[in-house]
Amino acid sequence: EDQVTQSPEALRLQEGESSSLNCSYTVSGLRGLFWYRQDPGKGPEFLFTLYSAGEEKEKERLKATLTKKESFLHITAPKPEDSATYLCAVQAGTGGFKTIFGAGTRLFVKA
Amino acid sequence: DAGVTQSPTHLIKTRGQHVTLRCSPISGHKSVSWYQQVLGQGPQFIFQYYEKEERGRGNFPDRFSARQFPNYSSELNVNALLLGDSALYLCASSFTGGGATEAFFGQGTRLTVV
Numbered sequence: 001e002d003q004v005t006q007s008p009e010a011l012r013l014q015e016g017e018s019s020s021l022n023c024s025y026t027v028s029g030l031r032g033l034f035w036y037r038q039d040p041g042k043g044p045e046f047l048f049t050l051y052s053a054g055e056e057k058e059k060e061r062l063k064a065t066l067t068k069k070e071s072f073l074h075i076t077a078p079k080p081e082d083s084a085t086y087l088c089a090v091q092a093g094t095g096g097f098k099t100i101f102g103a104g105t106r107l108f109v110k111a
Numbered sequence: 112d113a114g115v116t117q118s119p120t121h122l123i124k125t126r127g128q129h130v131t132l133r134c135s136p137i138s139g140h141k142s143v144s145w146y147q148q149v150l151g152q153g154p155q156f157i158f159q160y161y162e163k164e165e166r167g168r169g170n171f172p173d174r175f176s177a178r179q180f181p182n183y184s185s186e187l188n189v190n191a192l193l194l195g196d197s198a199l200y201l202c203a204s205s206f207t208g209g210g211a212t213e214a215f216f217g218q219g220t221r222l223t224v225v
Binding site for chain 1: 115144146151152153154155156159167168169201203212213214215216217218219
């Protein structure tokens, strides 16, 4: 069964304390892996798409990487405004188009 | 440019009733997907439509149905509402229906079933 697991469920950091979020997946026919940011009461905001193992993407303090089994979202020197839920999703190509989300990691950054 | 718009933003319905949620995609986007998000969980895929045809379906009962119109807007219908249908319903649009293209989400419709 296709599955996406994110860890940790919640992460509390001090401002400037770098860390990484993990997204492990088991799907058949991976078409792509996505990272989104979601603020309370709002829809997810697109961050990155990764297509193949070894690929990396960067945006400001965020860097996403992909292997054959997992993806990492690295947060360098986070600020309080980075506090949000970070969602990982994979699009699988078997049995029609389906996008599977993980449960997310809730990030809290304290000043 | 307008992003993905959903209506209504909030809705309260009684068990057994029917509900219709609406979504207008970003201009130029031809694919619309629907998701259900329960508090504390990630979005669960319900449907994807591209060029008015269903391209993907998640594990939801037949009470859930959707359609896409010639202008690419979409409706999600839920019949015989249950308390467990209470959730945030998200619509996402993307340029194509194939390949792994990023999707852009609306603000969602908060449905409460009492």
